[in-house]
Amino acid sequence: MIETIYVEKAIKNHPRTKLILEKFKKSRIISINKYGEIFNKRNQNFRIQKTNPCLILAYKKDSFVLPAPKGFGIGSSNNFYFSHMYNCIYDCRYCFLQGMYSSANYVVFVNFEDFDNAIKKTIKNNNGSKITFFSGYDCDSLALENVTGFAKHILSFFKTYSQIEIEFRTKSIQKEPFLSMKPMQNVILAYSLMPELMSNSLDNKAPSISKRIRVISELASKGWKIGLRFDPLIFGQNWKELYRELLENIFKNITPNNLHSVSFGSLRFPKKMFKNIFKLYPKEPLFTSPFSLNNKMISYDIEIEEEMTSFCKNLSLKYINEDQIFKCSI
């Protein structure tokens, strides 16, 4: 239940604003000039806001499509991302959003058509090269789909660009709009995963791993391309057994033909971001891990990172080809 919705005056009559507000008849609507009046201002408490986040409906003016950071990709030469939303309904303790924003409220941009135009322009400017777009960098791309309808909108856009890949990165078990559509070969539904035991402690408010695997299996069986994202890899007692069990369980449940790619990423926080997150949750077990500071990044010791990546990669090679495996190294 979202108690309060802030709406920018400029988009109060936008059809998508009206459509979204229809779904929250009991919420209190407050008119604002710009989303910046509420979002990411100083002197806000992310942890407290997270217990009862508000929704902000806004108009995005620029920076619709941005180059993905180096090391964030699945084989294309050019990677871009876009975010129709800032923040996430889940509360994962390793998430960089909690250290990046001072506000936990959700911002949803309603001018989807401007994203379409920016994507079109990016495709045109990169004519001839292999491009992948990533949806869900500053949010979970599907978690609020039943409210925003963004995935449904952008899928219809990418139907006309069948050579261009789009990845939806998510922890959601939202199956629509995919079940009601014919599978698209340029769409990758990428699920973030980790052993259930770790997820139970770290992926607050997110669907359980077993539920995610059931949905992955169902969507794969319908012909949708699946991406498996073990990002971040989490260290702890019995990690080898836990990851072995997880990987075997997943590969057993997915038809290999519909597995697009697997990627592994290390747990990394820029130093300042780690400081912010640690201040919010100092008693978090994750932060009792053996971290090191390297090049202004807080991460597990390099030996741990390498051992985990190579262990999981070797296990995956039993089921998929090497060219389907990627390392996320941002």
Next chain:
Amino acid sequence: MNNLKIKKTSIRWVVALKEEAQIILEYFKLKAVDEKTIYPIYKNEEETHWLIISGIGRSNASASTAYLYLYSKASKCTSWINVGIVGSDKGNYGDLFLVDKISTDQGKKSTYPSTMPKTSLPKMHLYTSDIPITDYSTHELIDMEGSAFFDIASKLTSKEFICLIKVISDGPKNSIKEITKSKISNLIKDNLTKIIDVVSYYERLSEEEFQIKEKPKLFYDITSKWHFTATQSYKLETLLRRVEVFCNKRDLKEIIKSCETSNSVINVLNSKIKKNIVNWSKF
């Protein structure tokens, strides 16, 4: 300031009139402070609740809020409450509202206080004016202090710790000229249960935040035994917070007792963390 002396619950009240404050002073057993102060200040015996009588108007509200902050040594964990009467034609005489938007006649941008979650108490927008207004038609709630209180309080703490509670005292059917001291006192008194309910939420918030921010107990023991520079103190505090999650105080004392310098304490704690492999089945 010695952090050990910070009280776990910390509430600061900013109230314009003595009549508005009367029932709050009685309920929370607040007594005037002994010293002579610029604005009248009251506190309870435990020093968890402090109240200042600001007087009317934006300047008084700003100055008294800042003054109370300094005088009472409020912290980032302190919750700030403004209670007062307002004019309105959108509600009935005696109705209580929480404020979730504030605008002013200064032409400045509006501000947006958070309100306590999951409450059935109604919310309205507040307009803070520098002069008394009797045309109630263009605004929901009208007062003379709210925006100034919020502007200053939001520099002192996060906005989630600030609350404005308003009770309607005048409107088209209840002339502002008919307001008397006893009517004001009764308006707040009649809403006391609701006010206590709201304040108890902010007490909890303050206490929870205090527990998160509170330095580990061992920090004081250790810094009294070894000398730590400011940078080392920060490192020590962070390390202790992390180690305390998986190691008890007695064991920690044991492992550092033979350390000769502050550096060696830090090194010992560091190596304790380096060896820690999280047992996720425990959490």
